[in-house]
Amino acid sequence: MTKEITFLTNDDLDRMYSPPGSQVMRAIKTHLTEYHLAYLEQASFFVLASGSETGLDASPRGGSPGVVQVIDDKTVCFADWPGNNKIESLRNIVQHPDVGMLFLFPGLDVFMRINGRAGLTADSEVLELLKEGARIPKLAVVVSISEILFHCGRAINRAALWKPESHIDRQSVPSVGQVMKALAELDEVPAQELDQAYAKGMIEDLY
Numbered sequence: 327m328t329k330e331i332t333f334l335t336n337d338d339l340d341r342m343y344s345p346p347g348s349q350v351m352r353a354i355k356t357h358l359t360e361y362h363l364a365y366l367e368q369a370s371f372f373v374l375a376s377g378s379e380t381g382l383d384a385s386p387r388g389g390s391p392g393v394v395q396v397i398d399d400k401t402v403c404f405a406d407w408p409g410n411n412k413i414e415s416l417r418n419i420v421q422h423p424d425v426g427m428l429f430l431f432p433g434l435d436v437f438m439r440i441n442g443r444a445g446l447t448a449d450s451e452v453l454e455l456l457k458e459g460a461r462i463p464k465l466a467v468v469v470s471i472s473e474i475l476f477h478c479g480r481a482i483n484r485a486a487l488w489k490p491e492s493h494i495d496r497q498s499v500p501s502v503g504q505v506m507k508a509l510a511e512l513d514e515v516p517a518q519e520l521d522q523a524y525a526k527g528m529i530e531d532l533y
Contacts, residue, residue, distance in 0.1 A: 347512070355474045357399045363473055365438050366394055366402070368431060374467075375426040376418035383414040394427070395455050400471045402440065403447075405463035406455040407533055416467075419444045425469060428477075433488050436481025440467040460532040 334342075352462040355362070387393065387404060406416065410496045419425065427440040445468050452466045486492040503520030506512060512520070 327515075328346050330431050338513060354473050356473055358396060358402075358474065362438065363396065364404035365431065365488065366396065367392055367428070369394055369438075370432070372427050372429040374415055375428070376415045376422070376423040377424070378418045379496060381414075381418075383418055385409075385415040397452075397455075397468070397511065403452055403456065403468045404464050404469060405458075406446075407458075407463050408531060416446060416465075419467065427469065428481075435482045435488075437479065437482075439475055439477060440471055441473045442467065442471045444469045464469060502516065 344416040354479050358366075368391050370393050371386070372394070374383075374385045374387055376383050376385070389405070389407070393394055394402050406413075415425075423445060425442060426445045427442075429438040429440075431438075446465050447468055450466050452468065453462050456463055456466055482488065500508075501517065501521050502524045503517035503522075506520050506524075507515060507517045
């Protein structure tokens with residue numbers, strides 16, 4: 327028997343939670359400050375949230391520190407480097423430009439988030455700003471900032487995310503090759519071969 331679940335309304339939430347403190351609201355800005363820039367210079371990983379009428383996407387993005395570059399105090403950009411070629415977030419941006427960017431900083435118990443409106447460009451000056459060595463991306467995502475804020479790191483500490491003892495034993499879960507063999511129904515390909523190709527691609531096909 328399926329349990330029937332009662333879902334809450336906004337009125338329910340208002341009764342359950344106190345409003346955010348005034349200092350939290352005052353700290354939300356619509357432009358970059360020196361404090362945001364200091365974190366962006368160190369940023370190497372974020373998750374890009376996007377959506378359209380057909381669905382939602384959360385896409386991990388990573389690179390060297392400074393993976394997101396600043397155009398001006400209300401505009402940032404980042405490269406689109408090779409992935410699985412589903413390019414769902416890019417198609418979402420074309421249809422519906424609202425995005426969120428959630429930054430994680432290894433070893434720090436704080437998040438930063440940028441909300442804004444994004445567009446795609448192949449402008450040579452922007453691509454030059456984002457190149458890695460001699461490698462230049464096919465395109466860049468440019469985000470006009472609507473708000474930028476810092477989040478507390480309670481979730482990081484609850485998960486003990488940066489502690490070595492929290493690292494998952496690879497043998498405790500199916501390997502990527504085993505997962506792909508089963509879910510993509512690749513009966514003719516050994517899981518070990520898929521694992522080897524995956525490991526090679528994760529190191530050699532970054533750009």
